Amino acid sequence: MKLLLDIGNSRLKWGLLSAGRWVAQGALDHDRPWDFDAILPPEGQLASAAGVNVAGDRMAARVEQALAPWQVAIQWIRPASECAGVRNAYDPTQLGADRWAAVLGASRRHDGAALVVTAGTATTIDVLTDAHVFEGGLIIPGVELMKRALAGNTAQLPFADGVPADVPTRTVDAIHMGCLHAQAGAIERMYRHLAGQRAPMCLINGGAGPLIAPLLDMPVMLVENLVLDGVAVALNEPGFRGRGADA
Incomplete structure:
Protein backbone atom coordinates (compact mmCIF):
# COMPACT_ATOMS: atom_id res chain seq x y z
CA MET A 1 0.00 0.00 0.00
CA LYS A 2 1.24 3.50 -0.90
CA LEU A 3 0.57 6.83 0.81
CA LEU A 4 0.15 9.82 -1.53
CA LEU A 5 0.15 13.37 -0.18
CA ASP A 6 -0.92 16.85 -1.28
CA ILE A 7 0.40 19.44 1.19
CA GLY A 8 -1.46 22.67 0.52
CA ASN A 9 -1.53 26.02 2.25
CA SER A 10 -4.10 25.05 4.88
CA ARG A 11 -4.55 21.27 4.72
CA LEU A 12 -2.72 18.04 4.08
CA LYS A 13 -4.74 15.84 1.75
CA TRP A 14 -3.87 12.16 1.72
CA GLY A 15 -4.79 9.01 -0.13
CA LEU A 16 -3.97 5.32 0.25
CA LEU A 17 -3.40 3.54 -3.05
CA SER A 18 -3.29 -0.21 -3.58
CA ALA A 19 -3.04 -2.01 -6.94
CA GLY A 20 -3.94 1.15 -8.84
CA ARG A 21 -7.07 1.90 -6.79
CA TRP A 22 -7.83 4.36 -4.03
CA VAL A 23 -8.49 2.58 -0.74
CA ALA A 24 -9.15 5.75 1.25
CA GLN A 25 -8.75 9.53 1.03
CA GLY A 26 -9.05 12.36 3.52
CA ALA A 27 -7.63 15.65 4.77
CA LEU A 28 -5.91 16.96 7.90
CA ASP A 29 -5.85 20.63 8.92
CA HIS A 30 -2.44 22.20 9.47
CA ASP A 31 -3.57 23.93 12.67
CA ARG A 32 -4.57 20.68 14.39
CA PRO A 33 -2.57 17.62 15.48
CA TRP A 34 -2.19 14.93 12.82
CA ASP A 35 -3.15 11.42 13.86
CA PHE A 36 -1.56 9.19 11.23
CA ASP A 37 -2.15 6.17 13.46
CA ALA A 38 -5.87 6.53 12.75
CA ILE A 39 -5.54 6.52 8.95
CA LEU A 40 -2.45 4.48 8.05
CA PRO A 41 -1.92 0.73 8.08
CA PRO A 42 0.27 -0.72 10.84
CA GLU A 43 4.00 -0.10 10.76
CA GLY A 44 5.67 -2.31 8.19
CA GLN A 45 2.59 -2.44 5.92
CA LEU A 46 3.17 0.88 4.15
CA ALA A 47 5.40 0.32 1.12
CA SER A 48 6.16 3.92 0.15
CA ALA A 49 5.09 7.56 0.30
CA ALA A 50 5.10 10.31 -2.32
CA GLY A 51 3.54 13.72 -2.70
CA VAL A 52 3.66 17.37 -3.61
CA ASN A 53 4.27 20.24 -1.22
CA VAL A 54 3.57 23.96 -1.67
CA ALA A 55 3.64 24.79 2.06
CA GLY A 56 7.41 25.07 2.49
CA ASP A 57 10.26 23.20 4.10
CA ARG A 58 8.90 23.35 7.65
CA MET A 59 5.71 21.57 6.65
CA ALA A 60 7.68 18.95 4.71
CA ALA A 61 9.79 18.32 7.81
CA ARG A 62 6.63 17.99 9.91
CA VAL A 63 5.29 15.33 7.55
CA GLU A 64 8.56 13.44 7.47
CA GLN A 65 8.71 13.44 11.28
CA ALA A 66 5.10 12.24 11.56
CA LEU A 67 5.83 9.34 9.17
CA ALA A 68 9.07 8.31 10.88
CA PRO A 69 7.49 5.29 12.67
CA TRP A 70 6.54 3.76 9.27
CA GLN A 71 10.15 4.03 8.05
CA VAL A 72 9.30 5.23 4.56
CA ALA A 73 11.18 7.97 2.74
CA ILE A 74 8.93 10.46 0.96
CA GLN A 75 9.45 11.00 -2.75
CA TRP A 76 8.58 14.63 -3.52
CA ILE A 77 7.17 15.10 -7.03
CA ARG A 78 8.46 18.18 -8.84
CA PRO A 79 7.50 19.77 -12.17
CA ALA A 80 9.34 18.49 -15.23
CA SER A 81 9.47 19.38 -18.90
Whole structure:
Protein backbone atom coordinates (compact mmCIF):
# COMPACT_ATOMS: atom_id res chain seq x y z
CA MET A 1 0.00 0.00 0.00
CA LYS A 2 1.24 3.50 -0.90
CA LEU A 3 0.57 6.83 0.81
CA LEU A 4 0.15 9.82 -1.53
CA LEU A 5 0.15 13.37 -0.18
CA ASP A 6 -0.92 16.85 -1.28
CA ILE A 7 0.40 19.44 1.19
CA GLY A 8 -1.46 22.67 0.52
CA ASN A 9 -1.53 26.02 2.25
CA SER A 10 -4.10 25.05 4.88
CA ARG A 11 -4.55 21.27 4.72
CA LEU A 12 -2.72 18.04 4.08
CA LYS A 13 -4.74 15.84 1.75
CA TRP A 14 -3.87 12.16 1.72
CA GLY A 15 -4.79 9.01 -0.13
CA LEU A 16 -3.97 5.32 0.25
CA LEU A 17 -3.40 3.54 -3.05
CA SER A 18 -3.29 -0.21 -3.58
CA ALA A 19 -3.04 -2.01 -6.94
CA GLY A 20 -3.94 1.15 -8.84
CA ARG A 21 -7.07 1.90 -6.79
CA TRP A 22 -7.83 4.36 -4.03
CA VAL A 23 -8.49 2.58 -0.74
CA ALA A 24 -9.15 5.75 1.25
CA GLN A 25 -8.75 9.53 1.03
CA GLY A 26 -9.05 12.36 3.52
CA ALA A 27 -7.63 15.65 4.77
CA LEU A 28 -5.91 16.96 7.90
CA ASP A 29 -5.85 20.63 8.92
CA HIS A 30 -2.44 22.20 9.47
CA ASP A 31 -3.57 23.93 12.67
CA ARG A 32 -4.57 20.68 14.39
CA PRO A 33 -2.57 17.62 15.48
CA TRP A 34 -2.19 14.93 12.82
CA ASP A 35 -3.15 11.42 13.86
CA PHE A 36 -1.56 9.19 11.23
CA ASP A 37 -2.15 6.17 13.46
CA ALA A 38 -5.87 6.53 12.75
CA ILE A 39 -5.54 6.52 8.95
CA LEU A 40 -2.45 4.48 8.05
CA PRO A 41 -1.92 0.73 8.08
CA PRO A 42 0.27 -0.72 10.84
CA GLU A 43 4.00 -0.10 10.76
CA GLY A 44 5.67 -2.31 8.19
CA GLN A 45 2.59 -2.44 5.92
CA LEU A 46 3.17 0.88 4.15
CA ALA A 47 5.40 0.32 1.12
CA SER A 48 6.16 3.92 0.15
CA ALA A 49 5.09 7.56 0.30
CA ALA A 50 5.10 10.31 -2.32
CA GLY A 51 3.54 13.72 -2.70
CA VAL A 52 3.66 17.37 -3.61
CA ASN A 53 4.27 20.24 -1.22
CA VAL A 54 3.57 23.96 -1.67
CA ALA A 55 3.64 24.79 2.06
CA GLY A 56 7.41 25.07 2.49
CA ASP A 57 10.26 23.20 4.10
CA ARG A 58 8.90 23.35 7.65
CA MET A 59 5.71 21.57 6.65
CA ALA A 60 7.68 18.95 4.71
CA ALA A 61 9.79 18.32 7.81
CA ARG A 62 6.63 17.99 9.91
CA VAL A 63 5.29 15.33 7.55
CA GLU A 64 8.56 13.44 7.47
CA GLN A 65 8.71 13.44 11.28
CA ALA A 66 5.10 12.24 11.56
CA LEU A 67 5.83 9.34 9.17
CA ALA A 68 9.07 8.31 10.88
CA PRO A 69 7.49 5.29 12.67
CA TRP A 70 6.54 3.76 9.27
CA GLN A 71 10.15 4.03 8.05
CA VAL A 72 9.30 5.23 4.56
CA ALA A 73 11.18 7.97 2.74
CA ILE A 74 8.93 10.46 0.96
CA GLN A 75 9.45 11.00 -2.75
CA TRP A 76 8.58 14.63 -3.52
CA ILE A 77 7.17 15.10 -7.03
CA ARG A 78 8.46 18.18 -8.84
CA PRO A 79 7.50 19.77 -12.17
CA ALA A 80 9.34 18.49 -15.23
CA SER A 81 9.47 19.38 -18.90
CA GLU A 82 7.48 16.21 -19.70
CA CYS A 83 5.81 13.42 -17.77
CA ALA A 84 3.40 10.60 -18.65
CA GLY A 85 2.84 11.96 -22.15
CA VAL A 86 2.15 15.55 -21.01
CA ARG A 87 4.51 18.24 -22.29
CA ASN A 88 5.07 21.28 -20.08
CA ALA A 89 5.26 24.68 -21.82
CA TYR A 90 5.49 26.46 -18.45
CA ASP A 91 8.86 27.21 -16.83
CA PRO A 92 9.22 24.21 -14.48
CA THR A 93 11.26 26.29 -12.01
CA GLN A 94 8.33 28.71 -11.67
CA LEU A 95 5.54 26.14 -11.51
CA GLY A 96 3.94 24.87 -8.32
CA ALA A 97 4.11 21.10 -7.93
CA ASP A 98 0.39 20.98 -7.12
CA ARG A 99 -0.56 22.63 -10.42
CA TRP A 100 1.63 20.21 -12.37
CA ALA A 101 0.15 17.24 -10.53
CA ALA A 102 -3.42 18.46 -11.15
CA VAL A 103 -2.70 18.71 -14.88
CA LEU A 104 -1.25 15.19 -14.89
CA GLY A 105 -4.32 13.93 -13.06
CA ALA A 106 -6.62 15.64 -15.56
CA SER A 107 -4.75 14.07 -18.49
CA ARG A 108 -5.53 10.61 -17.13
CA ARG A 109 -9.23 11.31 -16.51
CA HIS A 110 -10.14 13.10 -19.75
CA ASP A 111 -8.81 12.32 -23.23
CA GLY A 112 -9.36 15.75 -24.74
CA ALA A 113 -8.71 19.42 -24.11
CA ALA A 114 -9.12 20.35 -20.45
CA LEU A 115 -9.35 23.42 -18.30
CA VAL A 116 -7.89 22.25 -15.00
CA VAL A 117 -9.23 24.13 -11.97
CA THR A 118 -8.22 23.72 -8.33
CA ALA A 119 -10.40 25.88 -6.09
CA GLY A 120 -8.65 26.01 -2.73
CA THR A 121 -6.95 28.75 -0.74
CA ALA A 122 -5.96 30.07 -4.14
CA THR A 123 -7.74 29.12 -7.36
CA THR A 124 -5.60 27.91 -10.25
CA ILE A 125 -7.01 27.75 -13.77
CA ASP A 126 -4.76 25.91 -16.23
CA VAL A 127 -4.99 25.01 -19.92
CA LEU A 128 -4.23 21.49 -21.15
CA THR A 129 -4.57 21.10 -24.92
CA ASP A 130 -5.96 18.08 -26.74
CA ALA A 131 -2.35 17.38 -27.80
CA HIS A 132 -1.48 16.98 -24.08
CA VAL A 133 0.46 20.24 -23.81
CA PHE A 134 0.18 22.22 -20.58
CA GLU A 135 0.18 25.78 -21.88
CA GLY A 136 -0.07 27.68 -18.57
CA GLY A 137 -2.86 29.49 -16.78
CA LEU A 138 -3.98 31.78 -13.97
CA ILE A 139 -3.70 32.06 -10.20
CA ILE A 140 -6.33 34.11 -8.40
CA PRO A 141 -7.40 34.41 -4.75
CA GLY A 142 -9.76 31.65 -3.69
CA VAL A 143 -13.33 32.24 -2.52
CA GLU A 144 -12.44 32.49 1.17
CA LEU A 145 -9.51 34.81 0.48
CA MET A 146 -11.77 37.11 -1.53
CA LYS A 147 -14.25 37.24 1.34
CA ARG A 148 -11.50 37.93 3.89
CA ALA A 149 -10.07 40.70 1.72
CA LEU A 150 -13.45 42.46 1.68
CA ALA A 151 -13.96 42.01 5.43
CA GLY A 152 -10.44 43.17 6.29
CA ASN A 153 -10.20 46.14 3.96
CA THR A 154 -13.66 47.73 4.11
CA ALA A 155 -15.38 49.50 6.98
CA GLN A 156 -18.85 47.97 6.82
CA LEU A 157 -18.64 44.69 4.91
CA PRO A 158 -18.59 41.55 7.07
CA PHE A 159 -16.97 38.22 6.44
CA ALA A 160 -19.88 36.71 4.57
CA ASP A 161 -21.28 33.22 5.08
CA GLY A 162 -24.09 33.79 2.63
CA VAL A 163 -26.41 31.50 0.69
CA PRO A 164 -26.97 31.05 -3.06
CA ALA A 165 -29.24 33.56 -4.77
CA ASP A 166 -29.67 34.53 -8.42
CA VAL A 167 -29.97 38.24 -7.56
CA PRO A 168 -28.98 38.66 -3.90
CA THR A 169 -30.97 41.04 -1.68
CA ARG A 170 -28.80 40.70 1.46
CA THR A 171 -25.23 41.96 1.80
CA VAL A 172 -23.83 38.63 3.01
CA ASP A 173 -25.42 36.86 0.04
CA ALA A 174 -24.18 39.58 -2.34
CA ILE A 175 -20.60 39.03 -1.13
CA HIS A 176 -20.92 35.24 -1.24
CA MET A 177 -22.31 35.17 -4.76
CA GLY A 178 -20.02 37.96 -5.95
CA CYS A 179 -16.96 35.95 -5.00
CA LEU A 180 -18.35 32.81 -6.63
CA HIS A 181 -19.22 34.65 -9.84
CA ALA A 182 -15.75 36.21 -9.91
CA GLN A 183 -14.29 32.69 -9.86
CA ALA A 184 -16.73 31.47 -12.51
CA GLY A 185 -16.00 34.48 -14.72
CA ALA A 186 -12.25 33.87 -14.69
CA ILE A 187 -12.82 30.19 -15.45
CA GLU A 188 -15.17 30.92 -18.34
CA ARG A 189 -12.74 33.43 -19.88
CA MET A 190 -9.91 30.88 -19.77
CA TYR A 191 -12.20 28.23 -21.25
CA ARG A 192 -12.15 30.25 -24.47
CA HIS A 193 -8.59 29.04 -25.02
CA LEU A 194 -9.99 25.56 -25.68
CA ALA A 195 -12.15 26.73 -28.60
CA GLY A 196 -11.83 24.45 -31.61
CA GLN A 197 -10.06 21.70 -29.69
CA ARG A 198 -11.27 18.14 -29.26
CA ALA A 199 -13.78 17.37 -26.48
CA PRO A 200 -13.17 20.44 -24.28
CA MET A 201 -14.01 19.91 -20.62
CA CYS A 202 -13.52 21.80 -17.36
CA LEU A 203 -12.23 19.55 -14.58
CA ILE A 204 -12.64 21.23 -11.21
CA ASN A 205 -11.53 20.11 -7.75
CA GLY A 206 -10.86 21.71 -4.38
CA GLY A 207 -13.03 22.74 -1.47
CA ALA A 208 -14.93 25.45 -3.37
CA GLY A 209 -15.37 23.30 -6.47
CA PRO A 210 -18.93 22.16 -5.63
CA LEU A 211 -19.97 25.82 -5.16
CA ILE A 212 -18.45 27.04 -8.41
CA ALA A 213 -19.27 24.13 -10.75
CA PRO A 214 -23.06 24.78 -10.98
CA LEU A 215 -22.40 28.36 -12.16
CA LEU A 216 -20.28 27.33 -15.14
CA ASP A 217 -21.71 27.39 -18.66
CA MET A 218 -19.55 24.59 -20.09
CA PRO A 219 -19.08 20.83 -19.75
CA VAL A 220 -17.86 20.23 -16.20
CA MET A 221 -16.43 17.25 -14.34
CA LEU A 222 -16.29 17.65 -10.56
CA VAL A 223 -13.35 15.65 -9.26
CA GLU A 224 -12.48 14.72 -5.69
CA ASN A 225 -8.73 15.34 -5.82
CA LEU A 226 -6.87 15.83 -9.10
CA VAL A 227 -3.60 16.53 -7.31
CA LEU A 228 -3.45 13.12 -5.65
CA ASP A 229 -4.41 11.55 -8.98
CA GLY A 230 -1.50 13.40 -10.56
CA VAL A 231 0.95 12.11 -7.98
CA ALA A 232 -0.13 8.59 -8.90
CA VAL A 233 0.35 9.38 -12.59
CA ALA A 234 3.83 10.80 -11.96
CA LEU A 235 4.73 7.57 -10.18
CA ASN A 236 3.55 5.59 -13.22
CA GLU A 237 1.28 3.60 -10.94
CA PRO A 238 0.23 0.43 -12.84
CA GLY A 239 -3.46 0.26 -13.68
CA PHE A 240 -4.30 3.67 -12.21
CA ARG A 241 -7.29 5.40 -13.83
CA GLY A 242 -8.65 7.74 -11.16
CA ARG A 243 -12.30 8.38 -10.54
CA GLY A 244 -14.63 11.31 -11.03
CA ALA A 245 -18.26 12.37 -11.51
CA ASP A 246 -19.89 14.71 -13.96
CA ALA A 247 -21.39 17.84 -12.43
